[in-house]
Amino acid sequence: xxxxxxxxxxxxxxxxxxxxxxxxxxxxxxRQITEVRQGKFFEIDFASDLTREEVQAExxxxxxxxxxxxxxxxxxYRIE
Amino acid sequence: xxxxxxMFPGSNxxxxxxxxxxxxxxxxxxxxxxxxxxxxxxxxxxxxxxxxYGDYLRTGAIARFSPVMGAVRQFADRxxxxxxxxxxxxxxLESGLLPGAMLRNRGLKYVCRQVSIRVENARxxxxxxxxxxxxxxxxxxxxxxxxxxxxxxxxxLERNRQVVFRYxxxxxxxxxxxxxxxxxxxxxxxxxxxxxxLGMMPHPERASEPLxxxxxxxxxxxxxxxxxxxx
Numbered sequence: 001x002x003x004x005x006x007x008x009x010x011x012x013x014x015x016x017x018x019x020x021x022x023x024x025x026x027x028x029x030x031r032q033i034t035e036v037r038q039g040k041f042f043e044i045d046f047a048s049d050l051t052r053e054e055v056q057a058e059x060x061x062x063x064x065x066x067x068x069x070x071x072x073x074x075x076x077y078r079i080e
Numbered sequence: 081x082x083x084x085x086x087m088f089p090g091s092n093x094x095x096x097x098x099x100x101x102x103x104x105x106x107x108x109x110x111x112x113x114x115x116x117x118x119x120x121x122x123x124x125x126x127x128x129x130x131x132x133y134g135d136y137l138r139t140g141a142i143a144r145f146s147p148v149m150g151a152v153r154q155f156a157d158r159x160x161x162x163x164x165x166x167x168x169x170x171x172x173l174e175s176g177l178l179p180g181a182m183l184r185n186r187g188l189k190y191v192c193r194q195v196s197i198r199v200e201n202a203r204x205x206x207x208x209x210x211x212x213x214x215x216x217x218x219x220x221x222x223x224x225x226x227x228x229x230x231x232x233x234x235x236x237l238e239r240n241r242q243v244v245f246r247y248x249x250x251x252x253x254x255x256x257x258x259x260x261x262x263x264x265x266x267x268x269x270x271x272x273x274x275x276x277x278l279g280m281m282p283h284p285e286r287a288s289e290p291l292x293x294x295x296x297x298x299x300x301x302x303x304x305x306x307x308x309x310x311x
Contacts, residue, residue, distance in 0.1 A: 012230065016185075016186055066137070066141070071179075071230075
């Protein structure tokens with residue numbers, strides 16, 4: 001099974017990279033964009049003998065303890 | 081006083097710190113490899129600057145899981161002096177030894193220059209020989225020094241006098257223009273609630289000899305040594 005984990009800065013945290021990308025997009029003509037947030041994306045493959053519930057538990061632990069810094073970041077994921 | 085200087089893959093200021101302690105301060109120092117859990121009876125630990133583990137994932141995020149950091153945590157819990165400089169500060173944040181996190185600099189650029197910082201708390205072992213309001217001239221060199229903490233937690237930090245250094249003008253004024261990276265309230269360095277763990281973005285080891293343009297970093301190392309010689 002494969003987990004796809006998305007990590008982004010919390011809404012309350014200023015994202016200077018997202019802001020810079022937003023400005024650049026506006027400058028080249030994409031004027032309808034109201035906000036850009038930059039984040040990180042991870043693909044994690046698990047051994048095939050794990051159940052979906054086991055994978056879910058592992059992914060949440062990995063995302064919480066390693067992939068994010070909870071002071072500034074949050075995550076979401078899907079399992080395929 | 082014996083200092084231990086940690087070495088992670090990607091550390092690059094460990095020799096500067098080692099030099100400052102041994103040659104400038106005249107104190108014994110030893111390197112401690114990240115795989116070791118033996119702190120060699122050191123009385124102070126320096127977590128040096130650099131790019132531990134290539135800054136992969138987040139600055140300091142991988143180094144935090146090194147075996148040596150478990151020993152450093154126990155050492156800190158027993159009251160041992162731990163100084164994190166630049167990437168070392170980032171590692172202490174990721175390890176939870178200090179509160180908060182680092183964001184990319186506001187200007188999105190690596191900033192490498194001499195800055196002025198004001199001593200906000202002179203009652204901890206790292207600043208005991210300074211006076212509050214003293215202005216030190218010490219260089220920074222970092223991409224992620226934009227210190228972040230939510231408003232409630234930051235108020236608590238200020239109440240506990242855990243803000244130790246703030247970026248300021250050469251006259252000691254705290255202004256937005258003197259803030260090189262967007263750090264909340266111009267924070268340049270903070271300590272834990274008991275004052276024995278300090279993290280700072282400026283590099284005191286790079287301001288420890290006349291040749292380097294400033295000796296203000298010596299005041300910090302001397303304070304550390306003095307604090308333990310009184311015990």
